[in-house]
Amino acid sequence: MGAVLTTDELTFTYPRAREPVISDWTGSFDAGTMTALVGASGSGKSTLLFLLGLMMKPTSGTVTVQGIDATASHDAHRSHLRAHRYGFIFQDACLDPRRSVIANILQPATLRGTSHKTLRSCAEEMMQEMGVTVPPQRRPGQISGGQAQRIALCRALLHDPPIILADEPTGNLDPASAEVVVAELRRRADKGACVLIVTHTPAVAEACDETIELG
Numbered sequence: 001m002g003a004v005l006t007t008d009e010l011t012f013t014y015p016r017a018r019e020p021v022i023s024d025w026t027g028s029f030d031a032g033t034m035t036a037l038v039g040a041s042g043s044g045k046s047t048l049l050f051l052l053g054l055m056m057k058p059t060s061g062t063v064t065v066q067g068i069d070a071t072a073s074h075d076a077h078r079s080h081l082r083a084h085r086y087g088f089i090f091q092d093a094c095l096d097p098r099r100s101v102i103a104n105i106l107q108p109a110t111l112r113g114t115s116h117k118t119l120r121s122c123a124e125e126m127m128q129e130m131g132v133t134v135p136p137q138r139r140p141g142q143i144s145g146g147q148a149q150r151i152a153l154c155r156a157l158l159h160d161p162p163i164i165l166a167d168e169p170t171g172n173l174d175p176a177s178a179e180v181v182v183a184e185l186r187r188r189a190d191k192g193a194c195v196l197i198v199t200h201t202p203a204v205a206e207a208c209d210e211t212i213e214l215g
């Protein structure tokens, strides 16, 4: 399967920093491949993920998403690409505490203009597949960390994105929940998604097809 995400001489320097964190980084990530980004703390793994996820603009160089030069795109187009083609998972589930868990899962669908009615049953089905047995109306403050991360996974994957970026998705999890998360990411890659995982956990890197070390 072909390249989904590519970078050409990507360089990023934080404002007021002297040295770039990412320097002339050229790489390519394929459909159907799960890649681990590893490296020492501070080596730039999250920064690279944010650049690949179009959350930050590079100082120079390009990020190409399914053939589109996202670096040259205007902000609205980048937001559109993020909402439709990406699924993001972070170390902390980052659920909205004011909304029920089901509303959290459905919330990004609003950005995509999809009807909640159509998606609600899919969302509840996904909760079951992930083994989250809590009532859909429960608030994030009333569920465990492992359950919250699995809800975050449902939220990120409901629209079946071709690109999945995960920043230490198992960092705060018990082993059983971590296994569910990694197995689901693996399953998505096997179905054709391009999956990138920043991780410090050797077992997670071992579940990947490739490992890229920064630093």
Ligand SMILES: Nc1ncnc2c1ncn2[C@@H]1O[C@H](COP(=O)(O)OP(=O)(O)OP(=O)(O)O)[C@@H](O)[C@H]1O
Pocket: 014, 015, 017, 021, 039, 040, 041, 042, 043, 044, 045, 046, 047, 048
């Ligand atoms: N907002 C920021 N402003 C300035 N410097 C930053 C900012 N965010 C990160 N950095 C610096 O950029 C470098 C890379 O940070 P980054 O978070 O990408 O590393 P990392 O490899 O993901 O680290 P960790 O494994 O500890 O999460 C670090 O030296 C960090 O201090």
